Amino acid sequence: MDLKQLENLLAIVETGSLTSAAERVGLSQQAISQSLTRLEKQLGGKLFERVPRGMVPTRLGETVAEHARDVVASAGRLRSAASAEIGLERGKLIIGLSPIAATSSVGMQVAAFATRYPNLRIDVEAGIDRDFIAALNRGEIDLALSSQSGGEQEGVLIERLGNETWGVTGRENHPQLSKARNLKDISGCNWILGRNTDLLTEKIEDSFAGQNAQFPQPGIMTTSVMFALSALARTDYLSILPQSLCNAAHSLMWRDLAMGKWTSPVFLIRRKQAHLGYAARALLKELSYEGEKTLI
Template sequence: MEHRQLVHFLAVLDSGSLTAAAQRVGLTQQALSKSLSRLENELGGKLFERGTRGMTATRLGESISEYARDIIASAGKLRHTASAALGLERGRLVVGLSPISAASLLGKRLTQFAQNYPNVRIDVEGGIDRDFVAALHRGELDIALSSQVGGQYDGILLEQVFSEPWGVGGCVNNQALQDAQSISDLADGKWIIGRNTDLLDDIIAETFSNAGLPMPKPGIMTTSVLFSLHALSQSDFLAILPQSLCRDFNGILWRDLSDGAWISPIYMMRRRRAHMDELVSVLLRELKG
């Protein structure tokens, strides 16, 4: 039985889909299926049943799940202990970053940490909160930074470490956006609508309501930040975006038209029972500035 087989098993268990699990662990579906088959052969039974709703754990799969999580977590603790023994001269950290966190000042502070400690290897994994929760429980991440936190998660510590301002983004040549004094001046705008946090959605809706406007109807709906930025730079569409994503993107004008009301907190996420070694402690201190 190999460590990676348990990682593959938990990826399928947490996602409920062979396709999603394969993407998460960076394998083809065929390779992931073979890994699961080898584990099933060693254990002597099937771990999953395939149905219309995806992959469902069998009784055997359910019975070993907590043991598998403990083994993965113990392996992570072993790595942390080794890093602590080596001090800040050598070691390894695995950090999850959401797109907004990566573009914010936190991304720059993480880069600065890597420059200050050149012998510490830092692995950065992209994703959003639900990806990070599963990876933290599997012991695959030391910490994660995300603005898209849907609430409290069992076994996960949340701590706000930064705040990101949001505003209206558009092409630098968009005259309406250049001249706008308030959100009401963009009542006739065409909008690209993406995914915000629930709290921010409420605040944005309140701003539009106070201006006597309904929430903008999407001309384009997307979950791709990169598409949004490219589309904005080449058209007269508008979008509500964090300042950090627009700041360094050529051709984008960003305006605060909410008088500073659109603020999204960025949270540090960490497994509640995870060992806090010196590397993680120093990184958190530097991320907080």
């Protein structure tokens, strides 16, 4: 027997006649009758009784129909899964990724996802949350991962995925940072500061005040993470940066002098009521799962 024979059988069961079943599956009445005859020969018994009002399944027919539904449903799920995998192999996904989110565990999850589907084209656009929200509303990106968000935004959904811990960063063997046990020990240093710490300002101020330490005064203000990392490695400036961003920079040292109080969330941002392709839905499912594990 084959899948088409089972589909024809179910059409007869559901419509109650050869004529209606033939119309449903797009065959002639003769063709669907022949399909039924072949199936009965293969199974060794009658599947239907003819009655004045059409066709009624025998006990054998009812049993076969019950199993046929499972087989046809499984075949449908198989086709859907195959189509989805083809979509992952040949599709395209555009993601907005902030500098901080890019180096976090969430960013690494995106890289792992891309590794599993090497034929799926993933375009990564740099920026921050307000850039991504505008791009999402214009339909230019599928979703975004950002280290900061100003709360609810019109037209988008914002989901918290995890947390990022921040600390004081300087060059390896920095004369003060290498010996510092608290924030007071780095008083008087020159600082590189940027807009990435905006949402941490209150926490940072509280920590410096609580330790009777001098609050950082910007010697350099920048919005460029790459410039900050390069300058930190070559000078005695200090900066406040997330741990994940500094882990891979062997020329830098990172210290948590705030005792874990400087944390910021990482968010997934996507459009409301937007159709997402299978690749975007698959990544979204993985990111949400990872976020749940991070927050537990």
